Amino acid sequence: MKTKRILSILALSLLITTGYAQRGKVRQANKEFDNLAYVKTSEILLKVAENGYKTVDLLQKLADSFYFNNQMEEASKWYGELMAMNDNVDPEYYFRYAQALKAVENYAESDKWMKKFHEADRSDLRGRAFASTVDYLSMIDEASRDFEVKNMDINTELSDFGTTQYQDQLVFASARGGGKKYKWNEQPFLDLFSATKQEDGSYSGADAYNDKVNTKFHESSAAFTPDDQVMYFTRNNYYNKKYKKSEDGTNRLKLFRATLEDDEWANIESVHFNSDEYSVAHPTINLTGTKMYFASDMEGTLGKSDIFEVDINSDGTLGDPVNLGASVNTEGHETFPFINSEGDLYFSSNGFSGLGGLDVFVIREFEKRRESNQQLILENVGRPINSPMDDFAYYENIGTKEGFFTSNRDGGKGDDDIYSFIIPDCEQIVEGIVKDQETETPIVGAKVTLLDAEGTALNSQIVGADGAYKFEELECEKEYLIRIEAEDYETVEERFTTPKKPQELVINPTLEKDVKGITEGTDLAETLGIPIIYFDFDKYDIRYDAEVELQKVLAVMNQYPDMVVDIRSHTDCRARAAYNERLSENRAQSTRDYLISKGIAAERLTAKGYGESQLVNDCGCEPTNDSDCTEEQHQLNRRSEFIIVKM
Incomplete structure (x- = not known):
């Protein structure tokens, strides 16, 4: 049931310069078009067109008659002839042609004319909606569900x-x-x-x-x-x-x-x-x-x-x-x-x-x-x-x-x-295995709690030797959280939204150790999750973001007053080796000076810059100062180490 009132405002004139019989048919078609008798009009216009008498105006009216009478296969045919004769028409015809093509499931050709429609008037919301969802068919497939009508x-x-x-x-x-x-x-x-x-x-x-x-x-x-x-x-x-x-x-x-x-x-x-x-x-x-x-x-x-x-x-x-x-x-x-x-x-x-x-x-x-x-x-x-x-x-x-x-x-x-x-039931199953982030082994005895979007606990389980959990009968298109807790591990939460279709969701959470063993030879940077200690380009002043990371080392050294740490600064291969060695030495010493300024005894800290001499990968540049490595690969070499040499 189209909103049929729009038909009354269509243009009603036909400009046909043919013989008397054809003009009579066109006049009759115009009269019936005025009276909204579109089925009969299309029959008359169709006969005129099939007899070889075609103009842009006639093809517009003929195609419109089929379009508004919901005969889309015929509409797409005659809109196609219209475009072949003259595609410099009102952009609304691009839209109608695209819609008629969709009705016969010719989506590729429809998209072509919707693109042309959008290019003709970029302010039109229909064209903008199309341009913003060019993958609309896959989105519709994802939203589709399997039930009987x-x-x-x-x-x-x-x-x-x-x-x-x-x-x-x-x-x-x-x-x-x-x-x-x-x-x-x-x-x-x-x-x-x-x-x-x-x-x-x-x-x-x-x-x-x-x-x-x-x-x-x-x-x-x-x-x-x-x-x-x-x-x-x-x-x-x-x-x-x-x-x-x-x-x-x-x-x-x-x-x-x-x-x-x-x-x-x-x-x-x-x-x-x-x-x-x-x-x-x-x-x-x-x-x-x-x-x-x-x-x-x-x-x-x-x-x-x-x-x-x-x-x-x-x-x-x-x-x-x-x-x-x-x-x-x-x-x-x-x-x-x-x-x-x-x-x-x-x-x-x-x-x-x-x-x-x-x-x-x-x-x-x-x-x-x-x-x-x-x-x-x-x-x-x-x-x-x-x-x-x-x-x-x-x-x-x-x-x-x-x-x-x-x-x-x-x-x-x-x-x-x-x-x-x-309305089909839409229940979800969420399951997975809780694992140690480092060893990827199941965490026995971990507690997994299912919560709603507001944080209200709905259900909880204690996992066994296999680390597996499973929650059933979740609703579709709802937001949930799972909270995972285990002794000596950091608690984590994962928020997720269930999809439109019933299916099993697999979420395998990994937990990081909250209590980590340290001994002589341990790198505190790895233990504490310290990323690169960043310095400004060509400088070795301690920046605020670097200071935040160094506060972690400071806290551990205050906890263990006899701990001695060797600070090691490394660069990537870019720039000359001698320059990199000097720069890393200055940065290592700057890091040591910072910790001393915060109360750590000087004899508890040693520092040395290694430049590019201890790369962790094959991203070397000498002697050409050039490399095929990515920025991420170079970054692995720009690191600071805090090695415990004595507890």
Whole structure:
């Protein structure tokens, strides 16, 4: 179900300079194009084009007719002919061509035209979204999950879409009601229907709502307040038996509010921000009943339609709508929002990179993140919810694990069909082996604790001789920590986030000894984890960062008053050998002087610079002062040693 109102603003002229018969066909096509009878128009334009009469203008209209009627294989063919004839067209045609190519799963060619679209207008959010996620297909594959979606028994050969639950009913829109036909698709106007949930979890029946809700024009997309007493729904601009149009002659969509009285919906009224000049549609209400989200092209909209929010006040009145901004909306269509019980915002869009047509996207913890001004992270929900066709009107009940969405994908019963699925369990297993960092042997008796993101302990284990631990039944897409403690070792924590798919995560933590044996010949630099003692280039003054490291040596020598240490300074091979020897000698002596200044007796310290004479690898440069070694390899030679020569 496309947002079909956009069709009314398309250009309507055809400039054909052919014979009388062809001109007659074009005039007839123009007339039907004016009346939004696109299926017939495409047939006429197709005959003209197949007879060899093609212009840029005709190909645009022909391709558009197929595109807006969701016949993407034909649309991609004729957009291709348009580009071959003249690719210097409005960039919007690059976007439509790319979308049509996606629908036939020609993603490589689609990406080519999306790139051209982005290059034509680098400010367009759709192109920027594509450019920022050029690997979007692999990201969608990663998000995709393996579960079954079912075409529901309540579907017909006509359009059925847009579900929400009300008590034991599934409320949806359908064209099955008969009556006056909508000229756009030659189907009856939409009404709201409800199917009743059975003991086995299925839904059956399709009862129309009363005629106070349903009229001879469109009704769709209902939402209910948490107390089940108020319903908001979408309807054509038809109220109190008055059918109104905008200044350009379009009958727009509006939101209406109804209250429950004696088990009947009554007191139907238009919400205060409706207008004859723009559409407002597809409401959804959060768990607390304090916010409503909806789609609209009202003033301030970034694209064809955007997602807005509005406060629901304690007295039931509505505040002023607020556009959710560029983190949610693009120059394309963002529509059919749904907010679940955890505050995750789902909506459909063709403005972000997807599989084709409208795709379902989600921003998890949307309400929490928006309230605390955190970054909003957009995710394509992947297959099997999304397909190369239009996928929209996502709805889920986390409590009952029921999910629904609408799609016009291949294999359906009719136009738009409602699909159901069971929200799959997503449990994670985290396991691993706790090892000594140096010896890589298991640490017997280590304690491994699982904590949530806030640091609350959830479970703990003491590992056996194999050092193995295992935690089961973790949730997907949740942040956790594991804390590992062992006697004589430093305690460590590792934070991780479980992925979207059920799987086993392996985390093998390694612990560093907190109590380390030292004896004559021990290098305190290795024992204490002292990196390079840095000096400024060509200097040997003690820098602050070097002083921090030397404080570790100072602390050990104060702990063991009889300890004697030999300070050894080394350089890499770059520069002349004699120069390196002098520089390292000065640095060794500068290090000794620093420790003496901090109270270490001079007789407890010896110092010598070795220059490049004791390299730890093959990175020698003499006599050419040149080397093929990397900077990291040279760095291994620029070291300081603190060798214990006496305890």
